[in-house]
Amino acid sequence: MDLDEAADQLYGLPPEEFVTARTELVRQARSNGDRELVSALGALRRPTRTAWLVNLLARHDGPGLSALLTLGAELLDAQRRRSGPDLRRLSSERRRQLDALARRAVALGAERGYRAPDGAVSELGATLQAALGDAVVADLVRRGHLTQAATWAGFGPGDLLSALAASAPAGEATPAPRSQATHPPGESAGTQGQAAERAAQRRVAEVLATQLTAAREATAEAERRAAEAETEAARTAAQADRATERVEELRRGLAAAEAEETTVRTAARVARERATEGQEHARRAREALASLTDPG
Numbered sequence: 001m002d003l004d005e006a007a008d009q010l011y012g013l014p015p016e017e018f019v020t021a022r023t024e025l026v027r028q029a030r031s032n033g034d035r036e037l038v039s040a041l042g043a044l045r046r047p048t049r050t051a052w053l054v055n056l057l058a059r060h061d062g063p064g065l066s067a068l069l070t071l072g073a074e075l076l077d078a079q080r081r082r083s084g085p086d087l088r089r090l091s092s093e094r095r096r097q098l099d100a101l102a103r104r105a106v107a108l109g110a111e112r113g114y115r116a117p118d119g120a121v122s123e124l125g126a127t128l129q130a131a132l133g134d135a136v137v138a139d140l141v142r143r144g145h146l147t148q149a150a151t152w153a154g155f156g157p158g159d160l161l162s163a164l165a166a167s168a169p170a171g172e173a174t175p176a177p178r179s180q181a182t183h184p185p186g187e188s189a190g191t192q193g194q195a196a197e198r199a200a201q202r203r204v205a206e207v208l209a210t211q212l213t214a215a216r217e218a219t220a221e222a223e224r225r226a227a228e229a230e231t232e233a234a235r236t237a238a239q240a241d242r243a244t245e246r247v248e249e250l251r252r253g254l255a256a257a258e259a260e261e262t263t264v265r266t267a268a269r270v271a272r273e274r275a276t277e278g279q280e281h282a283r284r285a286r287e288a289l290a291s292l293t294d295p296g
Helices: 004-008 015-031 035-043 047-060 063-081 084-111 120-132 135-143 157-167 189-293
Strands: none
Touching: 004 015, 004 035, 035 047, 035 135, 047 063, 047 084, 047 120, 047 157, 063 120, 063 135, 084 120, 120 135
């Protein structure tokens, strides 16, 4: 069994069975002398409940996931083209597919005895949305190897606002209020329209800059937490490996003790048989001696 096959097996299991199954696979790999596989298996992380539900989708609703990921590519293309109509249409379809797949994942979990909490649908939706913009998350989702929920700042209001503003005719995105319909003396309607358009573009840029800063800060914090979690996972995996080695050592010791016990019991049985034979010989010798010394 290679790493991909092992991961397929492990991430198809409920989270509470993951560690036990991984420990057994590590034991098998170690007994086969495959140190590289032992290390790789030890690094596999137990999935959260949300990740497990997404992994169930990959195994039981692959076509639905494929359709969603295809839609993500179309959204990215529409965003690059700054096509307002396509973004509006695809964003609506994205929301419909995300909600449907999230509810499907919750249902798959319920079929296996897991009652998802109220916020599960939102967390599932956020994770699936992350797969639309992050190729790494998308690959894990597609293969059903996800370990934790994910979030992504893309396809948010700022992206949509920027694309819609760029795709709309000049002045359409931010019409002037009625109280400003007249222009000061010396300014033409065209000049005022250009100023309004520049102001609208500045407001869009400010919104995007604010969202970009927030997204960068959130990303940095998420990366920090992920690094800490990865370090903790590696430490825990190393502890598990040491525990496994100790268990195997104890098992070997137990096997040796059992073998020694068998040998000693066999020797004791043979000694008892010899003692019985000796007692029988002694009894016969006493009888023979008694017959020789009997005056009768």
